[in-house]
Amino acid sequence: MFKVRNLKFKYPNSKDYTIDGIDFEIQDGEIFGFLGPSAAGKSTTQKILIKLLKDFEGEIEYYGKPLLSYRDEFYQDIGVSFEMPISFSKLTAMENLEFFKKLYKQTVDVEPLLKRMGLWDDRDKKAGEFSKGMKIRLNFIRAMLNKPKMLFLDEPTNGLDPGNARIMKDMILEFKKQGGTVFITSHIMSDIDELCDRVAFIADGKLREVDTPRNLKIKYGKRTVKVEYKEEGNLIVREFSMDEIKTPAFFELLRDKDIETLHSGETTLEEIFIKVTGVTLRG
Amino acid sequence: MDRLLPLVKGEFDRLNKYNLFTANFVVLLLWVGMVSFFEGAELKMFVPVIFLMDSTMMTILLVGATLFYEKQEHTMNSIMVSPVTEDEYLLSKVIVSVLNSLITVVFISAALYFIKGVTYNYLLLIPAIIVVTVVHSMIGIRLSYHAKSFSSLLVNFMVYIFVFLLPTVFATIGIIDEKIAKYLIVLPPDVSNILISALALDVEPWKLVFGYTYLTVLSFILYRFMIKPKFNEYVMRETGV
Known part of the structure; x- marks a missing residue:
């Protein structure tokens, strides 16, 4: 067009x-x-x-x-x-x-x-x-x-x-x-x-x-999974790369720990924009 | 030119809604009030002044006011991204000014007839009103290009009066020598005065021929070289540049 x-x-x-x-x-x-x-x-x-x-x-x-x-x-x-x-x-x-x-x-x-x-x-x-x-x-x-x-x-x-x-x-x-x-x-x-x-x-x-937007996220995103769980009363946060989630350590964590949240670490467009241009979007 | 009719109609609607018609009407009533103080030869001399003021000064102010409102409310942007062309937009302003001046002619003429029983040679008056209004609506548009606010439009208007009208006044009261005064016919208010005064005075035919030709050519030159080429720049400024 x-x-x-x-x-x-x-x-x-x-x-x-x-x-x-x-x-x-x-x-x-x-x-x-x-x-x-x-x-x-x-x-x-x-x-x-x-x-x-x-x-x-x-x-x-x-x-x-x-x-x-x-x-x-x-x-x-x-x-x-x-x-x-x-x-x-x-x-x-x-x-x-x-x-x-x-x-x-x-x-x-x-x-x-x-x-x-x-x-x-x-x-x-x-x-x-x-x-x-x-x-x-x-x-x-x-x-x-x-x-x-x-x-x-x-x-x-x-x-x-x-x-x-x-x-x-x-x-x-x-x-x-x-x-x-x-x-x-x-x-x-x-x-x-x-x-x-x-x-x-x-x-x-x-x-x-x-x-x-999808390609930009794949190209510039972190591609991680963030897990929050409780251990002896403390909140622990761990981040796994996409390769690491295929390992037994990741599955053991899911099975053995008291998981509170599980998030994919997808990068937002705003973060990608800042990464690519070096300037913020605000204002 | 398909959009000319809705543009003209829209312009009339807005003159009404923005109370510009009311303001114009109040001025007309004042003129009618003043007319009642004159009789005979004085009246004959005074009436062309009304038509002259309306088709020159009032035209500049009304065109300026409508452009000012469109600028202030950014509506010009919205018109300019419609199929309306620059020619249609500018021409609609000129047509509305001419129609306004003709409405004044009808109103004042009717008032004169009913109050004083006076009539004029309207075949002589109407062409003069049209050509004078066309030139002054273009002058109004050009003055608006330079105005950042309504106050600055009024300042531009005063400068125009000072530069183009005062020499004629000075010539009338003898401050400017007669030899020089005859060249003042090239000033738009002066030549407009000659054409409209023909209603009440004997004007040499060459002056009428010159006046009509001159104002027609001047309208073309103003539009071709001073209004249209600068319009895009005006719109650009209007869009926030």
């Missing part, structure tokens, strides 16, 4: 490249995640892919043609949800959606979306009176209005309570099941881990790794 080659971008009045020569592809029907800390270049990459920033270097192809050669048909295909709340504050939620609906050839019935996102009862309330979380949910519905083939989601669950974040993640997964493609940027590791088929680690404008 998207092919990006040696993409570079520098903001006016900036000496350094915000995006510094990155390559990646997004396949039809996959959820592709960009994981990185603030100011790593995630949102800038998204703005380039949705043609808001056009003065880039390198090549971007969308279905085999240069991205910039597309006109309005590209925007008929995509839905975008920005990180910040975007709505006409003096218009109601419904009026906001009705305005944007008129700009597309193909649209969906917003009622099921509003109901699913818990905004149906507030549809006639002015968007300016919404909480941040409600505005973010309205952003997401706005992105789904035109029945897009592809969604661009910038930090989609940022500012949402766990319940609504769950609903949004379920909707993203359903969108994928129905054949949709998603480009998602986030600094929230658990979202990326749960949603993405493939993930790219970005730091300082460079891509450090692109792979499936």
Whole structure:
């Protein structure tokens, strides 16, 4: 769907490249995640892919043609949800959606979306009176209005309570099941881990790794099993490598000791990100 | 251009919801109130001033205000990732400004007719209002590009008035020599004044021909070289750069 080659971008009045020569592809029907800390270049990459920033270097192809050669048909295909709340504050939620609906050839019935996102009862309330979380949910519905083939989601669950974040993640997964493609940027590791088929680690404008979360865990994970057990009243913690768990010593421990917990020592994406990039995801 | 109609309609809805129509209407009522103090030749001279102020200054302020709200609420981002083109977006602003000015013409004309029984040559007035409003809506858009807030938009507006309107005022009261004053016709407010004053005064035909041609060409130049090429930069700044 998207092919990006040696993409570079520098903001006016900036000496350094915000995006510094990155390559990646997004396949039809996959959820592709960009994981990185603030100011790593995630949102800038998204703005380039949705043609808001056009003065880039390198090549971007969308279905085999240069991205910039597309006109309005590209925007008929995509839905975008920005990180910040975007709505006409003096218009109601419904009026906001009705305005944007008129700009597309193909649209969906917003009622099921509003109901699913818990905004149906507030549809006639002015968007300016919404909480941040409600505005973010309205952003997401706005992105789904035109029945897009592809969604661009910038930090989609940022500012949402766990319940609504769950609903949004379920909707993203359903969108994928129905054949949709998603480009998602986030600094929230658990979202990326749960949603993405493939993930790219970005730091300082460079891509450090692109792979499936599973492959990254296998490649960079510790692959250990941690056992906690009681011995003479004391809590003992022992760690076994995957090779060691095949030995009699491991089985004897399980048989003879009062085991309290048994965990695989799977490394989180966040730990892998820090290992690969040397920077943390926070902030 | 399929999206032009919903854009124009949406813009009108927002002018209403954001109370900008109300503000405009209050100004119109003030004008009508002032009209009642004039009679005869004075009235004839005063009415073109209303149309001039509305199609120049009010146009700049209304366009500036709508762009300011869209900037503040980041809604421009959302419009720019829809199938709407830059041309459609900018053109919708200009069309709404023109329609607003024409609504003013209808309102003031109706008020004049019912209060004073006065009518004008509307075939002369309407083309002048359209061409003057088109230029000033573009000037309003251009001034908004440089405004970081509504206050700075007002400062830009005052600078525009100072630079482009004061010379005409000085010429009228004789501070600027007549020989120099004749060149002031190249200033947008001055040439706008000439076209709209034709409603009440005898204006030399060459000035009318020059005025219409000049403002039409100026609109094209403003759009082609000062509005559209800088629009992308404006959107970029708006997206948080």
